[in-house]
Amino acid sequence: MRMSTIAAAMLATVVTAATATGASAQMMQKTLYERLGGTTAITAVVDDFVGNVAADKRINGFFAHTDIARLKFNLVQQICQGTGGPCFYTGRDMKTAHAGMGVRSKHFNALVQDLGKTLKKFKVPAKEQGELVAILAPMKKDIVTR
């Protein structure tokens, strides 16, 4: 009787330890935000990306009257939040922000290409590039209106 109580206690310890190991392994899984390098890296990426957009004749006309500092701030917050970071996006929703602009698929693809250039320049691994694009791609339906 005494032995079985000890055995049960030992088993409980093993089970608890295994559960704890499992839980910590899960907690050690870094968010995309962390793997990208946090707010500092995301800010650098957004700066370079918006620079590419500003130089891109295919789409820079859309941004002629845009407050670029505000756009960059909103993009950083949006990407930070979307990748699991400690930010809260306070900008407009994508449908409202892009309403009436007449953005076409070709414009959207050009912008994604400009982002790709930046991610390549910053040596963001393919896995993280894919994860970021997968977060942004579903927004296309709210941004492309014709």
Ligand code: HEM
């Ligand atoms: C996944 C792709 C895109 C994302 C994540 C995105 C994100 C954003 C965000 C966060 C803002 C700021 C919203 C605010 O000010 O409240 C914004 C504004 C803007 N976006 Fe996009 N955008 C995307 C695609 C595009 C494309 C393809 C174009 C045109 C080629 C475009 C043109 C603009 C312009 C011109 C503004 C400024 C609007 C203004 O100043 O009122 N965006 N976008």
